[in-house]
Amino acid sequence: MPGSLRSPRVSALLADMTLDEKLAQLVGFWVDQGDEVVAPMAGEMQTSTRYEEAVAHGIGHLTRVYGTRPVDPRERANWLWREQRRLRRETRLGVPAIVHEECLTGLAAWQAATYPTPLAWGASFDPSLVTRMGERIGAAMRALGIHQGLAPVLDVIRDPRWGRVDECIAEDPYVVGVIGTAYVTGLQSAGVHATLKHFVGYSASRAGRNHAPVHAGPREIADVLLPPFEMAVRDGGARSVMNSYTDIDGVPVGATPRYLTEVLRGEWGFDGVVVSDYFSVAFLETMHQVAADRAEAAVLALQAGIDVELPSADAYPALADAVRSGAVPLEVVDDAVARVLTQKEDLGLLDDPFDTPPAEVELDAAADRELARTLAEESLVLLSNDGVLPLSSAAARIAVIGPNADSTEALMGCYSFVNHVLAHHPGTPAGIELPTVLEALRAELPEVVIEHARGGDVEGDDRTGFDAAVAAASRSDVAIVVVGDRAGLFGRGTVGEGNDVDSLELPGVQRALVEEVAATGTPTVVVLLTGRPYAIGWALPPRGAATGATTGLGAARRTDDHHRNGERRPAAVLQGFFPGEEGGAAIARVLSGSVTPSGRLPVSMPRTAGGQPYSYLHPTLGGLTDVSSADPSPVLPFGHGLSYTSFVREELTVDPAVPAGEAFTATVRVRNTGERRGADVVQLYARDDIASVTRPVAQLLAFARVELEPDEEALVRFDVPTQRLAFTGVTGRRIVEPGAIALWVGPSCAERETETRMLITGDTHTVTPDDPRVAQVAVAARTNSPA
Incomplete structure (x- = not known):
């Protein structure tokens, strides 16, 4: 200094x-x-x-x-x-x-x-x-x-x-x-x-x-x-x-x-x-x-x-x-x-007399738990759903299966105190309440008979618990299989610092457990508690069937619409990324329908490990092409996530032309067309058609999380600096180039539900650290649509 x-x-x-x-x-x-x-x-x-x-x-x-x-x-x-x-x-x-x-x-x-x-x-x-x-x-x-x-x-x-x-x-x-x-x-x-x-x-x-x-x-x-x-x-x-x-x-x-x-x-x-x-x-x-x-x-x-x-x-x-x-x-x-x-x-250290240490220390207050639960609820991503979720009152008996169903450690990441430190102190209590998915489901659904079968471990090849898991599923109306990761350090666990992998299959024999449970014909809900996205295309319906919003039919039923070459697929898949101390309660509330899922994938769901590294921000030749037999495309795209209600995004409008280095305004109308309150994540994407260096096929410019009642609509306004489209040009400077830009809003980066175009005009703009970097978001109007 x-x-x-x-x-x-x-x-x-x-x-x-x-x-x-x-x-x-x-x-x-x-x-x-x-x-x-x-x-x-x-x-x-x-x-x-x-x-x-x-x-x-x-x-x-x-x-x-x-x-x-x-x-x-x-x-x-x-x-x-x-x-x-x-x-x-x-x-x-x-x-x-x-x-x-x-x-x-x-x-x-x-x-x-x-x-x-x-x-x-x-x-x-x-x-x-x-x-x-x-x-x-x-x-x-x-x-x-x-x-x-x-x-x-x-x-x-x-x-x-x-x-x-x-x-x-x-x-x-x-x-x-x-x-x-x-x-x-x-x-x-x-x-x-x-x-x-x-x-x-x-x-x-x-x-x-x-x-x-x-x-x-x-x-x-x-x-x-x-x-x-x-x-x-x-x-x-x-x-x-x-x-x-x-x-x-x-x-x-x-x-x-x-x-x-x-x-x-x-x-x-x-x-x-x-x-x-x-x-x-x-x-x-x-x-x-x-x-x-x-x-x-x-x-x-x-x-x-x-x-x-x-x-x-x-x-x-x-x-x-x-x-x-x-x-x-x-x-x-x-x-x-x-x-x-x-x-x-x-920080005030030079004047602090350090004469009064705290008399009471409350580190896990009710306000903390409420906030942790809300964030966990908002983060859960419904990847697929054939209508089995939310769980119907007709589901009188549920089998809760899997190594992560009754695990506290499975709710938390590598740098949580429980997994980071207490793993070295067996027998020491966690010091905080950590209801598991099983415990939370029993609390959420007190009238339902819930049978638990572990089925197996996160790691290893032991299948001795499969028979009990299959039997529990066979006598139930719905089976919920909770699988995924165990976070730890340097070889202790399946994900976390030092726990890198060369395969993106679920660890151990967890895939086999899910497939055997699903093969019983009992509608099977897979809950993933993981620290990374896994290659779970085998558990998802054909592309397209998983991407539309569901209406939350909730009928716990046996159907034949989730077969795959004679085998049965899970009826629904819910992704949780280590949702924390209230994660069990959040999952139970989403499964029951007390909460409508609203999370969106912050990372592409991979098809295979061989397609990595991959990012949705790839240029044309970074995706699936006719010049290579390898397919790096994900099974689910960045931004994907289903709901128990449905949303329509329409009337995307944008300033037709804007000088490079200035900002433009984009508005889009979003309407809840379903029967439940829910939250949509409004995603504004762009594509720079022609540039001096290769550009991504899609780039998120701005986003907004919008809560809507049934039949309610909102006009969402984005004020976007053109610097959001900046890139490093051939000379090594970050620039905004003039040219045509395609823009769209959709439920993920891969779907253009409403789209338009604009033109960046004038001279090339050189970006400086003082330039704006962030789009401003406002819900400019909100009305109830006519019946």
């Missing part, structure tokens, strides 16, 4: 610091680090430095004080307040520590609320609700003396084989940016700094393998991977950024100033703090092998733009010798320290 931008207080502190005191501000200390495996190679990187030695000159961060093992929040808060007072009183400068925690699906601490995973945020298409969630998470963190949250993840999904897909929001960078920025806004409104992860390119690794090399070109980086981060920095005011582990074209992100300094600070004007992903500075030596030792790794990282080494001081202490030898100018160290001190000043 240049001296002219430092406050007088920060400047005075910096001038009074010794080199050791400065370097202490650039590292963290992991107080509880032991045998916990909650970070890559945490055991191998375990520090032997005693805490008293590490904080003798002060300390920049305290790492995961609450989230490394199950500790009583009130007792730990008392310890933390005492320790902060000690840092104020017993270190020479009296500077307290920043406390950071994971908070992707809620504060990752024992007894704290667990919200749906980010894929579910994307499926909800509801940024306002995500903002409210961020506010609640931030308030809990601030009450416990936590200052920085390591979320949100803004990596754009590029390959569903990657294990960390469950931490991501969508495959569309605009959706990631809008919803990720909403989370940042909510969290920071509570006085907690958000940390954008993982800057940049992490999700584009080769074959979806964790930490694998990235070979994305500069156009993909600029047009797909960077925009969500720019939105969160420029529009959301994010105060912290975390580097990506990956290397791009052979150069680790943590060892080059290209992204962390030139783009982030130089082009976007970011003046916050860059923190390292855990151990990533040391990884420059041990994994990337671009540094001969930790000292060289520290020099590379600091000069690249990493201010703070987390989780502990594994390399940065060596900067002392580098400064003394002249390998690193002292000014570079001073700039990083000034940014850390400025962050502490902004």
Whole structure:
């Protein structure tokens, strides 16, 4: 941070610091680090430095004080307040520590609320609700003396084989940016700094393998991977950024100033703090092998733009010798320290006496649970339905089957406290109520006889439970089979950090379980609880039959309309992306019809693993063509989702012509033509017909979630900057080109229900960071249609 931008207080502190005191501000200390495996190679990187030695000159961060093992929040808060007072009183400068925690699906601490995973945020298409969630998470963190949250993840999904897909929001960078920025806004409104992860390119690794090399070109980086981060920095005011582990074209992100300094600070004007992903500075030596030792790794990282080494001081202490030898100018160290001190000043740490720890700590209040349930309900995506859903009152007996039917862990993602930490502490209670799908269905349908049969496990090939599952289904009116993932870390589970796959079939023998249950002829509803989309074309009706809205006939019946070559398909498929602590209740309410499903796919539903990586944002030759026998097209498109009611979208109108660099207005009329209240996600897409570089066959420009009563209609207005159509041109600059644009609104990216055209006129516009990035949305009018 240049001296002219430092406050007088920060400047005075910096001038009074010794080199050791400065370097202490650039590292963290992991107080509880032991045998916990909650970070890559945490055991191998375990520090032997005693805490008293590490904080003798002060300390920049305290790492995961609450989230490394199950500790009583009130007792730990008392310890933390005492320790902060000690840092104020017993270190020479009296500077307290920043406390950071994971908070992707809620504060990752024992007894704290667990919200749906980010894929579910994307499926909800509801940024306002995500903002409210961020506010609640931030308030809990601030009450416990936590200052920085390591979320949100803004990596754009590029390959569903990657294990960390469950931490991501969508495959569309605009959706990631809008919803990720909403989370940042909510969290920071509570006085907690958000940390954008993982800057940049992490999700584009080769074959979806964790930490694998990235070979994305500069156009993909600029047009797909960077925009969500720019939105969160420029529009959301994010105060912290975390580097990506990956290397791009052979150069680790943590060892080059290209992204962390030139783009982030130089082009976007970011003046916050860059923190390292855990151990990533040391990884420059041990994994990337671009540094001969930790000292060289520290020099590379600091000069690249990493201010703070987390989780502990594994390399940065060596900067002392580098400064003394002249390998690193002292000014570079001073700039990083000034940014850390400025962050502490902004957070109020320099004035906080830490004299009153919280007397009561309520981390899972009724308001949290209500919000978690609402977000879970909005995120559930009805993929197919032959009319069996919502469940009819005629269904007097239901079989609830599957390894995830009575599992609490199946409701939560990799970075939930239950799966991230408690998995290492068997027998420790979750600390929060976690009703399973089975328990929630019994509560939702008290008059129905519900029989449970596990059927099998998420992983493995044990089929000994199949017979009991088939028998239960055969004597029931409806069978609900709950299958999917178990989130975990580094081989413990089927999805999550380090749990990458080379197949997109459901893990284990779960497909066989579903098929045997469906073969009984009992109408079978599949509920997927997963952290990634799977190749489930075998469970879906032929293309077209699954894409129209259903009317919610609700008759629990045996039919012959879901056969496939003599075999029976499931009658309905409901997708849940790790819906959190109230996910069981949300699923039960959607199945019963108490709630109308409204989620939409934030990622394409793949046909095969061999078609990956795939994105709906592909050019013509990136999809199914006559020049290749391979079919990468998905079985269900981005944006797809059914309902128990139906919607008509019509009368799309748009300004016929607009100069490049200006904004245009598009309006569309949406009507609920069914018999139930429901929510439609209005999706405005565009196609740039002819451009100087290849363009996607479809691109989401804007979206709006609209609640409508039966026969009610709304006029939805989008004010769209033409910069939403910007791309990196042949010269490497982001531009808006003049030319013809096709626009449409439909129930997914693949369906043009109402369409029109417009013309971008004038000269080519060069995009700058000050240009608008976000479409404005308004429901301009709402009327009841005549009967």
